[in-house]
Amino acid sequence: MKQDLGSFRDRSGYVYSDPISIIRTIMPCYKETWQLVKRSGLLDEVVNEKLLIPFEECPPIAGSWKSLNVNRIPFISYPYEWSFSQLQDAALLTLKLQLKALSKGLTLKDASAYNIQFIGEHPVFIDILSFEEWEEGQPWEAYGQFCSHFLAPLALAAKKDLRLSQLSRQWIDGIPLDIASSMLPWKSKLSLGTYMHLVLHANMQKKYEDPRSVKKNNTRSMSLEKLRSIIESLESTTKKFVFPRQDTEWGDYYNDTNYTDEGTSAKLKIVEEIAANFPGNLAVDLGANTGRFSLPLANYFDQVISADMDPAAVEFNYRHLSKNGPHNILPVILDLSSPSPSLGWASQERKSFVDRCEADMLLALALCHHLFFSSGIPFKQIAMFFASLLNPQGTLVCEFIPKKDSQVQRLLSARDDVFDDYTEENFRQDFNAAGFTEVKTFDMPDSVRTIYLFKKSN
Numbered sequence: 001m002k003q004d005l006g007s008f009r010d011r012s013g014y015v016y017s018d019p020i021s022i023i024r025t026i027m028p029c030y031k032e033t034w035q036l037v038k039r040s041g042l043l044d045e046v047v048n049e050k051l052l053i054p055f056e057e058c059p060p061i062a063g064s065w066k067s068l069n070v071n072r073i074p075f076i077s078y079p080y081e082w083s084f085s086q087l088q089d090a091a092l093l094t095l096k097l098q099l100k101a102l103s104k105g106l107t108l109k110d111a112s113a114y115n116i117q118f119i120g121e122h123p124v125f126i127d128i129l130s131f132e133e134w135e136e137g138q139p140w141e142a143y144g145q146f147c148s149h150f151l152a153p154l155a156l157a158a159k160k161d162l163r164l165s166q167l168s169r170q171w172i173d174g175i176p177l178d179i180a181s182s183m184l185p186w187k188s189k190l191s192l193g194t195y196m197h198l199v200l201h202a203n204m205q206k207k208y209e210d211p212r213s214v215k216k217n218n219t220r221s222m223s224l225e226k227l228r229s230i231i232e233s234l235e236s237t238t239k240k241f242v243f244p245r246q247d248t249e250w251g252d253y254y255n256d257t258n259y260t261d262e263g264t265s266a267k268l269k270i271v272e273e274i275a276a277n278f279p280g281n282l283a284v285d286l287g288a289n290t291g292r293f294s295l296p297l298a299n300y301f302d303q304v305i306s307a308d309m310d311p312a313a314v315e316f317n318y319r320h321l322s323k324n325g326p327h328n329i330l331p332v333i334l335d336l337s338s339p340s341p342s343l344g345w346a347s348q349e350r351k352s353f354v355d356r357c358e359a360d361m362l363l364a365l366a367l368c369h370h371l372f373f374s375s376g377i378p379f380k381q382i383a384m385f386f387a388s389l390l391n392p393q394g395t396l397v398c399e400f401i402p403k404k405d406s407q408v409q410r411l412l413s414a415r416d417d418v419f420d421d422y423t424e425e426n427f428r429q430d431f432n433a434a435g436f437t438e439v440k441t442f443d444m445p446d447s448v449r450t451i452y453l454f455k456k457s458n
Contacts, residue, residue, distance in 0.1 A: 001061065005348040010110070012129040016062060022072050024055070025064035030129060034066070037131045040104040046125070051097060053117075053126045068128060074120075074303035074330075075282065076356050079113040079149070080169035081332040081340060083315040084157050084243045085322075086123070087165060090116040091150035093123050095235045098140065102228060107134040111142035113149040113168070114350075120303075120327040121318055137221035144205070146234065147197050148174025155198055156180055158241040159188035162311050166333065172343050172350060177202035193237025243315055260446040264292075270442045270451055271363065271397065272296040278395040280360025286336060287367035291317040291329065297363065298326040305357075307334040336367075336385075337375040354388050361395040362386055365451070369401045372422060373411045379427050383434035387456060396436060396454040400427050405448050424450070 001023060007015035012030035016023045026034050037043060046052040058069040079087060090113060098108045108130050115127040140146075149168070152175040156164035160183055167175050181189075181202040189199050271293050275283070279300035288294050290313050294306035306329050308314050317331040334340065334353060343350040364386065371377045386396055401408055403422060412419075428438065436454035443450055 003062075005346075006114075006344065006350060008345075010127075010129060013064065014062070022070045023058065023061060024068045024070050024128060025060065025062055026066040026068065026129065027063075028065045031065050033132050034129070036133055037106060040106060042101060042104045042106060042131065043128070046097060046100060050122070051093060051100075051125055052128065053124050055128055070126075070128070073117045073124075073126065074328075075305055076351070077118060077330060077332050078168075078340065078350055079153070080166045081334060081353075082118075082165075083311060083318045083331060083333065084154070084162065084165065085315055085318055086118065086121075086331075087113070087150065087154060087157075088238060088241065090123050091146070091154065091238045092235065093125060094146065094150065095231055095238065097125055098142075098231050099228065099235075101131055102134060102224065102231070105134055106131050107138070107140060108142055111146035111149060113174075114172075118330050120330055121321040122327065134224075137223070139222040140227060140230065143230070144177075144201070145174060147201055148177055148180075151197055151234070151238065152177060152180035154238065154241045155188065155194055156183060158244055159184055159194075162244055165311070169340070169343070178206055191237070191240070193233055193240065197234060197237055263444050263446045266444050267365070267451070268293065268296060270444075271365075272299075274395070274397055274453055275300040275361065278361060280395075282357075282359050283361040283363065284357060284359045284389065285363040285365075286334075287364065287370065288317070288331075289313045290320070291331060293363060293365055294329050295326070297361070298328050301361065302328060304329045305359075306331045307336075309333065309335040309337075336371060337377065354385075357389045358391050359389050359394060360391055361397065362390055364396065364398045366399055366401065366407070366449075368398065368427070369405075369408050369411065369422075373408070373419065378421065379430035380433065383431040383436065387434050387436065390456045392456065392458050394456045396431075396452075396456065398431070398452045398454060399449055400424055400452060401449050428452075 001016040001018045004015035004017060011027060013025045013027050016025065043052065047054050053071050055068040055070045058067050060067045082090070093116060094111050101107050109132050110127060110130045115125055115130060116123050117126050153165040153168055156167070177198055181199045189195050275297050281302045282305070283297040283301040284305040284307060285291070285294040285297065286307055288306040288308045289310070291306040294304050297304045306317055311333055314331045314333050321329055321331065340353040342348060342352045342355065368379070368382055371382050372379065390396065402424060431454060432438065435457045437457055438452060439455055440453040441450050
């Protein structure tokens with residue numbers, strides 16, 4: 001088994017994995033704490049409520065005192081890939097667990113957004129060793145981490161610009177509170193919760209960052225009642241942040257398209273037919289917008305990733321799935337012209353999207369022309385990128401849209417047409433050169449577009 005390179009910070013235990021199992025070790029230094037947490041009954045309670053990832057004890061490995069066999073997450077996503085409501089739900093789950101822990105005489109020692117993962121649209125806490133005993137008078141040590149990981153990006157998205165929540169990609173240890181505070185409009189700072197937990201908090205951090213400050217060590221005793229009050233204030237502040245009504249390029253895509261109802265229905269049937277013939281574990285819908293064409297995939301794949309660059313579209317997708325299902329689709333924010341890179345220590349702490357994606361099927365509908373014209377990415381590069389996301393013998397469903405299509409004409413309306421290489425023949429040749437074999441093509445009614453079914457070669 002290999003150690004997860006993102007699990008080195010917590011000496012209580014480390015994560016190991018192989019293609020079958022996920023093992024979290026418990027090191028001797030956490031033995032007494034683990035026994036205390038187990039006796040409290042908290043773990044059984046939150047697992048039963050589907051707040052904590054299920055696990056079973058197993059024989060120790062890698063010099064551990066004990067090991068846990070943990071349920072595998074279908075796909076690992078990161079906070080900078082989540083919609084506004086996904087991040088908000090993850091924050092509220094963290095606070096709910098902290099309140100439950102306090103009721104058992106325990107506390108969360110970590111409040112990292114990376115402790116949350118999504119199974120479909122359902123958030124779950126994965127850091128089983130994050131609980132420890134709460135000592136009388138002790139403040140919540142993870143308070144600052146919660147504010148920088150959750151409150152700062154939510155406030156910036158709600159009060160300034162929806163896209164600013166993705167600053168988490170720049171600061172994976174949390175957005176610095178002084179930066180978040182300086183960017184917020186002054187009116188938003190009149191909110192008591194925002195002022196206390198972000199503005200005043202940032203000022204206090206700045207005041208006491210000087211090691212010569214004698215007040216830094218004069219921490220006042222924190223009663224349980226006061227600590228609960230702070231957590232409840234954080235919860236109230238988090239809930240008050242509202243998704244901003246902000247126009248984005250593709251947020252209303254399906255109301256501004258040249259598809260007829262007959263064409264859309266035919267396209268959905270094509271996707272359904274292909275998925276039924278080539279089912280598998282993971283399907284990824286690239287450029288999914290609000291996820292309409294992700295839905296047929298859910299019947300034939302264990303997990304579906306519904307990815308789009310537009311945060312408003314992904315927000316709509318997440319909210320719709322949360323209410324209506326199906327529950328094996330995970331919406332994520334993904335800019336394909338600059339997909340999530342490897343980040344953190346030695347560029348290995350957080351894996352790139354490519355490294356995390358082992359898809360059995362890729363859906364790329366109404367996408368290639370955007371990458372080609374808007375981002376300047378030629379077919380050859382697009383094809384090689386798609387190949388890097390697919391398992392051997394994986395399936396690619398890709399749409400070619402000729403220049404005479406009205407949507408392509410719109411893209412070209414503000415520029416000179418210097419794209420002589422944008423032809424269907426070049427499209428086919430470049431995908432074939434990247435290792436794709438053409439299986440079948442589908443013509444759609446009321447459209448000049450063609451859907452290609454490719455299989456990736458070994």
